[in-house]
Amino acid sequence: MIVAEIKPLEEIKEMVKDKKGVLLVGCNTCTAVCFSSGKRELELLQTQLDLSLENPKPAFWQVIVRRACEPEMVTEISDYTREVEAILCLSCGIGVQTLSDIFPKKQVFPALNTSFLGRPEKLGFWQEVCVACGDCILHLTGGICPLSRCAKGLLNGPCGGSHEGKCEVSPDIPCAWEEIFTRLKEKNQLNMIRKTKEPRKVIRKPRYLLREDIFEDEK
Amino acid sequence: MGKLPPCMAACPIRTDARRYVQAIALGNFEESLRVLYEVNPIPAVCGRICSRPCEDACRRGTVDEPVAICHLKRFVADNADIALEMPPIKYPEKIAVIGSGPAGLTCAYELRKLGYAVKIFEGEPFAGGMLRMGIPLYRLPRSVLDKEIEKLKTFGIEIETGKEVDSRFTIADLLEEYQAVFLAVGAAKNVTLNIEGVNLPEVYQGVDFLKRVNQGERPDLGNKVVVVGGGNTAIDSARMAKRIAMSEVVLIYRRSKDEMPADPKEIEEAEAEGVKVMTLISPIKITKEKGELKIECVEMELGAPDESGRPRVSPVENSNFKIPATSVILAIGQVLEMRFSRGKVEIKKGLIQVDPATMMTNWIGVFAGGDGVTGPSTVVEAMAQGRKAGISIHSFLRGIDLSSLLPPAEPAPQIAFHVREKITRSPRIKMPSIPLKERIKSFDEIEKGYSIKEAIKEAQRCLNCMAAAEVNPQLCLGCLTCIRTCPYKVPSLLDSGIAYISPENCQACGLCVTECPAKAISFSFLPEEHFVREVRKQARNNGGIVGVFCVYNSYAAAHSLPGIGYPCLGKISLNSLLQSFGPGIKKILMVGCPEENCHFHSGSRRAHKRINYLKNFLPEMGMNENIIQFHQIEDPEGSFYLERLKEITDDSR
Numbered sequence: 001m002i003v004a005e006i007k008p009l010e011e012i013k014e015m016v017k018d019k020k021g022v023l024l025v026g027c028n029t030c031t032a033v034c035f036s037s038g039k040r041e042l043e044l045l046q047t048q049l050d051l052s053l054e055n056p057k058p059a060f061w062q063v064i065v066r067r068a069c070e071p072e073m074v075t076e077i078s079d080y081t082r083e084v085e086a087i088l089c090l091s092c093g094i095g096v097q098t099l100s101d102i103f104p105k106k107q108v109f110p111a112l113n114t115s116f117l118g119r120p121e122k123l124g125f126w127q128e129v130c131v132a133c134g135d136c137i138l139h140l141t142g143g144i145c146p147l148s149r150c151a152k153g154l155l156n157g158p159c160g161g162s163h164e165g166k167c168e169v170s171p172d173i174p175c176a177w178e179e180i181f182t183r184l185k186e187k188n189q190l191n192m193i194r195k196t197k198e199p200r201k202v203i204r205k206p207r208y209l210l211r212e213d214i215f216e217d218e219k
Numbered sequence: 220m221g222k223l224p225p226c227m228a229a230c231p232i233r234t235d236a237r238r239y240v241q242a243i244a245l246g247n248f249e250e251s252l253r254v255l256y257e258v259n260p261i262p263a264v265c266g267r268i269c270s271r272p273c274e275d276a277c278r279r280g281t282v283d284e285p286v287a288i289c290h291l292k293r294f295v296a297d298n299a300d301i302a303l304e305m306p307p308i309k310y311p312e313k314i315a316v317i318g319s320g321p322a323g324l325t326c327a328y329e330l331r332k333l334g335y336a337v338k339i340f341e342g343e344p345f346a347g348g349m350l351r352m353g354i355p356l357y358r359l360p361r362s363v364l365d366k367e368i369e370k371l372k373t374f375g376i377e378i379e380t381g382k383e384v385d386s387r388f389t390i391a392d393l394l395e396e397y398q399a400v401f402l403a404v405g406a407a408k409n410v411t412l413n414i415e416g417v418n419l420p421e422v423y424q425g426v427d428f429l430k431r432v433n434q435g436e437r438p439d440l441g442n443k444v445v446v447v448g449g450g451n452t453a454i455d456s457a458r459m460a461k462r463i464a465m466s467e468v469v470l471i472y473r474r475s476k477d478e479m480p481a482d483p484k485e486i487e488e489a490e491a492e493g494v495k496v497m498t499l500i501s502p503i504k505i506t507k508e509k510g511e512l513k514i515e516c517v518e519m520e521l522g523a524p525d526e527s528g529r530p531r532v533s534p535v536e537n538s539n540f541k542i543p544a545t546s547v548i549l550a551i552g553q554v555l556e557m558r559f560s561r562g563k564v565e566i567k568k569g570l571i572q573v574d575p576a577t578m579m580t581n582w583i584g585v586f587a588g589g590d591g592v593t594g595p596s597t598v599v600e601a602m603a604q605g606r607k608a609g610i611s612i613h614s615f616l617r618g619i620d621l622s623s624l625l626p627p628a629e630p631a632p633q634i635a636f637h638v639r640e641k642i643t644r645s646p647r648i649k650m651p652s653i654p655l656k657e658r659i660k661s662f663d664e665i666e667k668g669y670s671i672k673e674a675i676k677e678a679q680r681c682l683n684c685m686a687a688a689e690v691n692p693q694l695c696l697g698c699l700t701c702i703r704t705c706p707y708k709v710p711s712l713l714d715s716g717i718a719y720i721s722p723e724n725c726q727a728c729g730l731c732v733t734e735c736p737a738k739a740i741s742f743s744f745l746p747e748e749h750f751v752r753e754v755r756k757q758a759r760n761n762g763g764i765v766g767v768f769c770v771y772n773s774y775a776a777a778h779s780l781p782g783i784g785y786p787c788l789g790k791i792s793l794n795s796l797l798q799s800f801g802p803g804i805k806k807i808l809m810v811g812c813p814e815e816n817c818h819f820h821s822g823s824r825r826a827h828k829r830i831n832y833l834k835n836f837l838p839e840m841g842m843n844e845n846i847i848q849f850h851q852i853e854d855p856e857g858s859f860y861l862e863r864l865k866e867i868t869d870d871s872r
Binding site (some may be wrong): 008009013032033039041047048051120123 | 696698700704735736738793794800836839840842
């Protein structure tokens with residue numbers, strides 16, 4: 001899922017302090033699950049703003065969109081936006097952009113910093129595990145992605161900086177390449193590690209995905 | 220109606236035991252008593268002599284021992300006081316109740332609550348029926364009974380004593396003035412044993428004997444008393460005899476101990492007091508030779524079960540033997556007292572016949588209940604009959620469907636094994652009692668009642684069954700947070716991808732409620748706004764200083780400490796904490812238990828983490844992080860809490 005965290009309060013306060021009416025929009029998908037955009041955090045943020053902004057402070061409203069990345073779902077909240085001057089969007093950057101597109105006359109502020117593609121390792125702890133490189137090699141690396149989990153992003157590892165399973169960059173970071181080594185050994189596939197991986201495909205930006213069988217360019 | 224807490228479902232009068240026990244756990248005794256009075260007109264009596272079906276059903280029993288629900292009822296009835304407000308008369312009909320025992324009192328109470336004028340007629344000079352005549356003094360001091368009956372009078376129940384329903388004052392007469400009559404005449408007449416010698420002066424009838432002793436008589440029983448029978452009257456008679464004569468008391472019963480209808484606890488106590496219980500013995504003759512009383516008995520043996528399911532007994536041939544005695548008390552059964560004028564009411568085998576669904580007799584408008592209908596039973600069963608009849612009379616007079624007024628009760632099933640294992644064990648608190656040696660020297664009440672500390676501690680053993688957190692499927696994201704948070708591993712994910720919290724397993728710790736990112740989980744018994752509302756109220760009254768303590772941690776003073784007693788600080792959400800720092804707040808003191816002592820395992824730890832998280836962003840909000848003081852320390856008496864609270868209050872001046 002997409003992992004994001006709430007921006008420092010100071011930054012958010014700066015964004016909304018002079019506005020008359022602000023709509024807090026939450027997103028009930030990835031970023032809600034990592035405690036950044038669900039009802040719980042929306043209410044908490046509103047309390048924080050209410051208690052810390054000086055008068056005259058904005059009036060706040062709240063609404064939660066099922067998936068803020070989907071234009072149709074964002075359109076559903078049009079009624080809520082009518083009275084407000086600004087939208088404070090608690091979603092990943094995708095949602096912020098969808099809201100900006102759907103409500104071009106409103107000022108849309110991002111309340112979150114979108115961080116990475118990750119997964120919950122423990123309650124309250126998320127770890128980046130994918131960089132969306134567009135050229136997956138997980139079958140060669142024992143199901144462990146070196147691009148996201150190796151501090152150096154090495155495609156061919158390990159380097160010489162692995163010490164007792166930890167990375168030289170920080171003793172808190174497990175060495176992804178040692179993990180790959182162990183996993184491949186478990187699978188009896190250690191030969192894979194000897195195979196040199198070629199340089200990645202060049203990523204052409206902006207990226208897009210088009211499914212010809214499904215795509216319809218009506219209008 | 221959903222499944223009920225098993226204690227409530229098991230209670231014949233549907234006392235919401237969970238709710239009154241939980242109120243004690245929070246130190247809120249008056250609230251607890253209020254819950255009791257919802258259905259029970261005589262809580263102090265029941266708190267002493269109830270047969271406690273609730274405790275047999277209590278699910279704590281599968282963890283360690285059942286909660287002492289009955290002792291807690293007594294505690295609250297003895298230690299809290301609320302005025303019973305007289306309900307307004309809403310209906311023109313009047314109801315006459317014959318008999319002021321548990322069935323009559325409860326029926327009158329129910330009808331008075333519903334808004335009818337009720338009058339009780341009692342043949343004896345004092346109200347109370349078998350409670351006064353039958354229950355031994357050492358189990359129920361009469362001052363307790365008197366107080367409860369007086370209270371019912373202030374509730375608007377009229378009681379006329381010394382008014383027998385007889386040939387001069389009949390049911391038909393009553394029906395001229397009253398639109399319904401409830402017969403709660405009891406079953407105080409002894410079934411006599413059809414053997415030689417029962418009319419000898421040394422032979423007493425169980426109920427008469429109890430009645431005489433309870434009224435102050437002390438008959439000369441001699442040095443060896445034989446009691447015949449195995450029910451509660453027999454046991455009570457034996458224990459009373461022990462106290463009067465301080466002599467040898469033998470109880471003989473024709474079946475085995477397993478078949479004895481008396482409360483097993485009472486049998487145990489009787490034996491502990493020195494009553495010798497002999498089973499499989501039946502008397503066949505009582506003789507008096509040369510001034511010496513002898514009971515000729517025969518040994519019995521158990522056979523195949525009869526229609527009542529109890530084994531048939533038959534005498535063993537040539538097993539006759541004699542027991543010498545100085546007096547005999549016969550307590551082999553009781554039937555309806557036929558002294559009252561029955562009119563058209565159908566009576567069979569000494570019992571009034573009623574339609575079990577409505578409690579109405581064959582005479583329209585005449586209802587009956589209690590021992591007079593069932594034969595000797597427990598006090599709470601008699602009360603249940605009174606309550607049911609009261610509701611049925613209401614349905615009869617108003618034309619309301621009775622089934623809607625008396626919904627069936629389905630108890631919650633047992634707690635799943637994996638959940639049970641995670642519940643902290645804590646033994647039941649023993650009822651302080653007079654030492655055995657002292658007991659039989661007087662008629663003083665044996666049990667002394669819990670202290671405040673004991674009562675709260677015991678009440679906190681209650682598992683708060685079915686007060687479960689509930690998932691709103693419309694809001695649930697299926698994010699697994701509840702599953703990861705629950706210390707008891709109760710939540711699960713349905714095939715639809717939505718979380719499910721089984722109400723029969725939830726321990727109501729509240730941690731999933733506070734952590735759910737979608738706020739899809741809630742408690743009906745403790746809404747989130749509650750905390751903020753309480754804090755604001757406290758802040759207004761105490762110059763902005765608010766104290767919050769965990770009631771499990773400071774249990775011994777939960778009833779008296781100033782501030783807000785919370786059933787685990789882990790139940791307070793981050794947002795409610797923050798909201799409570801609104802205008803008017805100077806400082807909040809929170810004292811919870813050390814993490815390893817937490818009643819709900821991880822509640823105190825989670826509260827700690829939340830407060831640290833909060834303190835991190837308070838400066839960004841322009842607030843001093845010292846606005847909140849949080850301590851985790853064992854503080855049963857609340858002395859640490861009080862000291863800190865005083866310190867903070869002094870500082871703020």
